Amino acid sequence: MAVLTLPLLPLRDMVLFPHMVAPLFVGRKKSIHALSAAMNDDRRVFLTSQAEANVDDPEEKDLAAVGCVGRVLQLLKLPDGTVKALVEGDCRARMLACEETEEGFFRVEVESLEDTGVQPSEAQALVRAVMESYREYASVNKKTSSETLDAIEAILDPSHLSDAVAAQFSFKISDKQQLLETENLSERMLLLVNLIRTETEIFTMDQKIRSRVKKQMEKNQRHYYLNEQIRAIRKEMGDAEDALEEIEVLEGRLEEKQPSEEAEAKVRAEIRKLKMMSPMSAEATVVRNYVDWILDLPWNELSELSSDLDEAEGVLNADHYGLEKPKERILEYLAVQSLVQKIRGPILCFVGPPGVGKTSLARSVARATGREYVRLSLGGVRDEAEIRGHRRTYIGAMPGKIIQCLKKAGTRNPVFCLDEVDKMSMDFRGDPSAALLEVLDPEQNATFNDHYLDLDYDLSEILFITTANTLHDIPLPLQDRMEIIRISGYTEIEKYHIAKEHLIPKQIVRHGLEAPQIHFTRNAVYHIIRHHTREAGVRNLERELASVCRKVARDLVRGSGKPPFSIDVAAVRKYLGADQYRFGRVEKEHYVGTVTGLAWTQTGGELLTIETVLMPGKGEVTVTGKLGDVMKESARAAVSYVRFRSEDFGIDPDFYKEKDLHIHFPEGAVPKDGPSAGIAICTALVSSLTGRPVDRNVAMTGEITLRGRALPIGGLREKVLAAHRGGIEKILFPKENSKDLKDIPASVLRSVQLISVSHMDEVLELALLPLEPQKKKRKKI
Incomplete structure (x- = not known):
């Protein structure tokens, strides 16, 4: 065996x-210097592998002892240094000695x-076994070119x-x-055959995985293909630890939540799908x-209900004045709840004008x-899906607002306030009121x-409270399911x-003020009211009081005044400006043809002036004031x-043959309608035709028949309160x-005289004043 001294790469x-x-x-x-040394000599260099690829400055212990003697065929310096x-590899070689040179590279x-x-x-x-293994691999891996296969088959030397x-x-x-290190050629070739066969099996399995993924993949959906490929790889390798941990968490939550049998069966079926x-x-x-929504709902969580009537009454009285x-x-x-173990939650409907405290009362009930x-x-x-949810077949499907609010509440028996139930409408998407x-x-x-859930959920423990401004805007089937409680407007004293x-x-x-810094006098509050x-209600009253407080805060910051600020009538006029409304719209005199x-209205009762005048003409009757069909009739x-x-x-x-009648309802820009103005219109007509003035201190409401009978009306309480506010006696x-x-x-009732009438004759007797002496001489019209 020849011994050579070569640079190490x-x-x-x-x-x-x-x-x-x-x-x-x-x-x-160091490696560049080694190549330079090889080029300056006979171009030969010893190439061996590092045990650890991330070692930048390897020593002798980091290098494999057996490598390959190679010849540098070409050397090219690149711009980046x-x-x-x-x-080209020449022969196998074993490193005997290693010495570091002055340039820093090793010469071995x-x-x-x-x-x-x-x-x-x-x-x-062995040559035949190697070739057969290689051909088998080439038949599986179509990337192996025929030229490469022919070139290898032409090699006769086994090594x-x-x-x-x-x-x-x-x-x-x-x-x-x-x-490389195996010197025994038989052992080397046997090892090579085993490695080729292993590589063939791996490649075949990879092809099976790809084939399975392609069968499940929709055409041209690359993202889906990649996901299915991951799934198939996980199935072959059994590597699904993260998914299993997530499923275990869901199963643990299911055991802890203990929903209904139907919900539990549904969740277990979905978890089985999730595993696949x-x-x-x-x-x-x-x-x-879907599973998260089911497990997040309160299935068994109940609030501990209070049955102390005195405490509950104290809470209600502290939060609201009146509303008996x-x-x-x-x-x-x-x-009843304190006497009965389980009572179905009632469905209460608070109906009243805005600002009377319907929504805040529901919060106080809670x-x-x-x-x-x-x-x-x-x-x-x-x-409709806002109430009952979307079906899961839709993209972005979610449960309805009822289920979402219950998840937010965290209990099965909250006070559930359905606000503005009369403001719902319907279109092509369905009828939410239904x-x-x-x-x-x-x-x-x-x-x-x-x-969305597609399973039954018990809402019977909930105390539902709905609110509405008007009852006639609520569909009758919905009204039938609710207990109506009317909340009318407040009197001045209550306000x-x-x-x-x-x-x-x-x-x-x-x-940001404190109670000692500001004081409202009794007269100031009544003046604002x-x-x-x-x-x-009291919503606008609260806004006006807030406006006064803002201006006081401004004066306090600017130093324009010193506390305590006493808010009297003069201060109200200073802060809020001129009066917006005239209190007591009663006429100053008794007029002919003018009736109160x-x-x-949806905001409470109102005084409605009705005027009639008689003019020469041909018997035409004109009715103006933007009236609805009911009032025209x-x-x-x-x-x-x-x-x-x-x-x-x-x-x-x-x-009617020689005179025209004009019936007018002032404030013509305001729509008016309703079956309650009949006796007032009739009184105004009789007053105009007889010349008898109408008592300015009298207001009336009621519908009339062709026989003169006074028919009942609705909203008497609101109308009486409006008359009381207007100074009617x-x-x-x-x-x-x-x-x-x-x-x-x-x-x-103590300040207003309420007189019931059943016929128009009674109305005229009470409302019309006798003719003045000089007017009694006039002829009949």
Whole structure:
């Protein structure tokens, strides 16, 4: 064996075999110097592999002892300072000694290695085995070119053949190094055959995986293909630890949550699906979200309910002034609850004008009963899916708002406030009010079925409270499922107490003030109520009080004044400006043909002035004031009744032939409608036709028949409160509405005279004043 002294070139992640030509990119200074030394000598260099590829400055212990003597065929210096070398392997060699030169590279003594242990007949058999293995691999791997296969088959020398074939494979570095170090040719070729067969099996399995993925892949969906490939690889290798951990977490949550039997069966079925999916697939995300929704819902969590009536009454009284009926109903519910183990949650509907405290009352009910509180605004909801959820077949499907709010509440028995139930509408996406029927029906909501969950959920433990401004905008089937509690407007006294006990303290805190710094006098509060607000509730009152507090805060910061600030009537006029409304719209004089009527609006009761005038003409009747069909019909009925009873009233029966009648409702820009102005229109007509003035202190409400009978109306309480606010002293109302007097506050009944009437004759007797002496001489019209 010849001994040679050659420069050493360490190789990273590579093994060079004899007869193998390989390009090398050299960047280390030591290696560049080694190549330069080889080029200056006979171009030969010793190439051996590093044990660890990440070692930048290897020592002798980091290098393999057996390597390959190679010849540098070409050397090219690149612009970045690195060198590209083309090297051809010559023979195997073992490193005997290693010495570092002044340039920093190693110069080593090596001896060449000869092949041993092979017989000609055995060598022929081994060559055949190697070629058969290689051909089998080439038949599987279509990337192997026929030229390469022909070139290898032309090699006759067994040693050369084994090195040439080994150079074609991407074996592990340790396997290649073992092939290089094996001097016994028989052992080397047997090892090579085993490695080729192993590589063939791996490639075949990879092809099976790819084939399985392609069958499951939709055409041109590369992302889906990659996910399925990961799935197939996981299935072959059994590497699904992360997915298994996630599934174990879900199963643990299921055991802890203990939902209904139906829900548990559903979750277990979905978890079984999840086990078969790749965690990265879109379908797995959909399944996981579905399971999470089911497990996040409160199936057994219940709030501990309070049954202390005194404490509950104290909470309700502290939060709200008045509202006796709703408070009484809540206390009744608590009393029954304390006697019965389980009571189905009632469906209460608070109906009243804006600002009377319907929503805040629902929050107080939650405090009084010890329940959680959730609120869902239904204003503008048009889609049925907002209530019952989307089916899971839709992209981005979610449960309905009912289920979402229950997840937020975290308990099965919260106070659930469905706000503005009368503001729902319908379109091509469905009727959400119809979807609410199942939610609000005590006979059905124990098995409420959300489209997304597709399983029954018990809503019977929930205390539902709905709010609405008007009852007639709620569909009748929905009304039938609710207990209606009307909350009318507040009287001045109630507004004053609400302002002093609730609104003013709240606004003082909100604006950074303290109670000793600002004081509202009684007259100032009443002045704001009478001259700066006109409403049934207290929302605008709160805004005006907030405006005063803001201006006080500004003066305090600027130093324009010193606390305490006393807010009297003068201060209110200074801060809020001129009066917005005239308190008490009663006429100053008794006019002919002018009657004060009473109207109901969504914001409470209003005074409604009705004027009639008589003009020469041909009997035309004109009705103006932006009226609805109902009020126009009331006007026609009143005219017909007056013509029918003209002789009884002392009116010329032929008046309509020579006179035109004009009936007008001022504030023409405001729409007006409703069946309650008949007797007022009739009174105004009789007044104009007889010349008798109408008592300015009298207001009236009621519908009229063609026979003169006064028909009952709705909203008496709101109308009476409006008359009280306007300074009316006497109110005429249909006798059949006498049952509604119990709803009117006692303080109002003491200051306003309420007279029930059943016929138009009674109305005219009470409302019309006698003719003045000089007018009695006039002829009949």
